[in-house]
Amino acid sequence: MIPFEVTILGCSSATPSADRHPSAQVVNIGGENILIDCGEGTQMQLLKYGVKLGKINFILISHLHGDHFLGLPGLLSTMSLMGRKEPLTLIGPEPLKKFLEDFMLISESRIGFDLEFITSETSESKWLYENLLFRIRCFPLSHRIACTGFLIKERKNLRKIIPAACEKAGVPMSFFKELKLGLDYQEGNEKTIPNDQLTQSPNPSRIYAYCSDTIYDESVVDHIKDVDLLYHEATFMHDLLCRAEITFHTTAKQAGAIAAKAEVKRLAIGHFSSRYKTLEPLLDEAKAEFENTELASEGRVFRL
Amino acid sequence: MIPFEVTILGCSSATPSADRHPSAQVVNIGGENILIDCGEGTQMQLLKYGVKLGKINFILISHLHGDHFLGLPGLLSTMSLMGRKEPLTLIGPEPLKKFLEDFMLISESRIGFDLEFITSETSESKWLYENLLFRIRCFPLSHRIACTGFLIKERKNLRKIIPAACEKAGVPMSFFKELKLGLDYQEGNEKTIPNDQLTQSPNPSRIYAYCSDTIYDESVVDHIKDVDLLYHEATFMHDLLCRAEITFHTTAKQAGAIAAKAEVKRLAIGHFSSRYKTLEPLLDEAKAEFENTELASEGRVFRL
Numbered sequence: 001m002i003p004f005e006v007t008i009l010g011c012s013s014a015t016p017s018a019d020r021h022p023s024a025q026v027v028n029i030g031g032e033n034i035l036i037d038c039g040e041g042t043q044m045q046l047l048k049y050g051v052k053l054g055k056i057n058f059i060l061i062s063h064l065h066g067d068h069f070l071g072l073p074g075l076l077s078t079m080s081l082m083g084r085k086e087p088l089t090l091i092g093p094e095p096l097k098k099f100l101e102d103f104m105l106i107s108e109s110r111i112g113f114d115l116e117f118i119t120s121e122t123s124e125s126k127w128l129y130e131n132l133l134f135r136i137r138c139f140p141l142s143h144r145i146a147c148t149g150f151l152i153k154e155r156k157n158l159r160k161i162i163p164a165a166c167e168k169a170g171v172p173m174s175f176f177k178e179l180k181l182g183l184d185y186q187e188g189n190e191k192t193i194p195n196d197q198l199t200q201s202p203n204p205s206r207i208y209a210y211c212s213d214t215i216y217d218e219s220v221v222d223h224i225k226d227v228d229l230l231y232h233e234a235t236f237m238h239d240l241l242c243r244a245e246i247t248f249h250t251t252a253k254q255a256g257a258i259a260a261k262a263e264v265k266r267l268a269i270g271h272f273s274s275r276y277k278t279l280e281p282l283l284d285e286a287k288a289e290f291e292n293t294e295l296a297s298e299g300r301v302f303r304l
Numbered sequence: 305m306i307p308f309e310v311t312i313l314g315c316s317s318a319t320p321s322a323d324r325h326p327s328a329q330v331v332n333i334g335g336e337n338i339l340i341d342c343g344e345g346t347q348m349q350l351l352k353y354g355v356k357l358g359k360i361n362f363i364l365i366s367h368l369h370g371d372h373f374l375g376l377p378g379l380l381s382t383m384s385l386m387g388r389k390e391p392l393t394l395i396g397p398e399p400l401k402k403f404l405e406d407f408m409l410i411s412e413s414r415i416g417f418d419l420e421f422i423t424s425e426t427s428e429s430k431w432l433y434e435n436l437l438f439r440i441r442c443f444p445l446s447h448r449i450a451c452t453g454f455l456i457k458e459r460k461n462l463r464k465i466i467p468a469a470c471e472k473a474g475v476p477m478s479f480f481k482e483l484k485l486g487l488d489y490q491e492g493n494e495k496t497i498p499n500d501q502l503t504q505s506p507n508p509s510r511i512y513a514y515c516s517d518t519i520y521d522e523s524v525v526d527h528i529k530d531v532d533l534l535y536h537e538a539t540f541m542h543d544l545l546c547r548a549e550i551t552f553h554t555t556a557k558q559a560g561a562i563a564a565k566a567e568v569k570r571l572a573i574g575h576f577s578s579r580y581k582t583l584e585p586l587l588d589e590a591k592a593e594f595e596n597t598e599l600a601s602e603g604r605v606f607r608l
Binding site: 047 | 326371381400403407410411413449
């Protein structure tokens with residue numbers, strides 16, 4: 001299987017704490033790096049955790065609260081100063097484009113590479129991008145301002161070689177790549193051996209879902225049904241439900257409930273309020289609703 | 305003497321390195337905290353070095369390159385989220401005001417305290433602010449975009465009590481505060497004792513000068529003559545003079561030369577290029593021109 005992993009760079013809510021940066025994480029799928037959200041300090045966190053800026057070709061921004069995008073102008077400037085020439089795809093709410101242009105204007109600077117901007121759809125679910133490796137979908141979240149979640153879905157998995165069958169049929173290893181892609185085998189003018197005699201069905205496509213920031217809203221369940229890993233915000237403990245509702249955030253208990261309803265395989269909770277010095281109580285609260293829950297923390301890697 | 309000290313929060317040039325944040329420092333003068341420049345991550349650095357956000361009442365921004373102000377929207381948002389009500393004075397180039405307003409607009413947020421904005425003068429030297437403790441002056445620097453340096457000058461120093469004279473004249477300690485401010489002493493209907501028989505002249509007012517970013521330009525010398533501490537950028541070693549000139553920055557050797565010409569008491573160099581892993585060669589180069597040079601580093605405190 002190709003690598004598909006999520007590295008947490010920041011999991012704080014709006015007010016950072018000494019050991020938690022604002023929202024940012026990087027998804028590596030088959031060597032393609034997708035940055036999701038880019039809070040202040042993200043470029044330093046990328047340095048700290050050894051993610052090369054030149055390897056990031058996609059940036060997704062969920063919404064325009066400062067703790068989710070204020071690291072973006074600095075990150076793009078640094079990429080440009082380092083001589084980047086490869087294009088970069090940026091997905092986010094429409095006003096983000098002008099904000100970046102205004103920043104370039106007042107700083108009298110420019111980005112020295114192509115920035116392809118794709119406007120996220122904040123009112124309905126929509127596929128926004130696809131390549132040979134993955135597809136990116138956005139879906140609406142219920143927050144104080146327009147906000148989307150994201151799905152990253154492995155596009156096509158490779159079929160699995162049956163070594164004994166290949167050996168018996170005399171298929172050379174040099175043809176294995178084609179076999180994995182589903183091609184039949186034909187040696188010279190000999191008869192064709194159908195692919196399904198030499199390979200097994202691939203694993204199902206893995207899916208990662210990102211939900212931050214949002215109030216508890218069961219309409220999200222349809223969008224994230226059965227995903228392999230769900231990252232969901234859990235800003236407060238449930239005793240602060242009233243505070244969560246006023247600020248359009250979720251409690252740890254509610255995050256667990258959403259994961260259970262969506263029947264996801266694993267849940268990672270994050271976006272913690274700085275009032276919590278230890279996070280185990282949030283974990284316990286979420287686990288009471290959905291056992292397979294883990295805490296996001298800076299530098300932690302979740303492998304799908 | 306009242307405290308007058310500068311704490312370095314960031315001393316990197318535009319591209320940060322793993323252990324150096326972009327420009328920011330906080331000046332504490334008599335308990336008033338003045339933040340100078342506010343690169344990305346400054347609010348985290350303030351947390352790290354124990355500077356309470358509520359104690360910062362002044363922010364000065366030298367120019368609008370991202371590494372000098374991209375931490376500002378996040379810092380102001382956090383101050384507001386923490387319930388700040390005290391007004392804050394912000395000094396910087398004119399376009400900064402609209403940039404912050406636009407950020408508030410797209411993030412649908414507001415600053416819950418009064419922000420008094422004072423436009424810095426980028427074409428001539430000018431006193432911009434004064435209170436009982438200090439005055440702030442800006443002066444033009446020669447950079448790629450409009451940029452100013454800043455002087456912070458202790459406004460008036462307290463006279464020094466002569467304990468023996470006060471004891472002989474029977475002056476109670478409860479009157480010492482007035483004596484330090486220069487008032488004469490009169491007990492009931494007795495004769496007045498002139499202040500200068502009870503106190504000595506105060507120390508001369510201390511001055512701190514901040515010069516970042518700038519090309520080598522001797523016209524700055526008049527503005528920073530005889531200051532107690534000069535912070536001057538030293539982005540490159542002198543073998544990269546050509547690079548320094550193209551990018552409108554200064555070499556360590558040139559920073560030392562400016563300090564020598566201005567006959568300042570101490571020089572701190574900073575704003576180092578991320579290409580330098582060790583900084584001693586920059587220090588040695590500056591010291592060859594001006595012996596009393598020190599390196600800025602994160603968390604270091606310079607006391608005037």
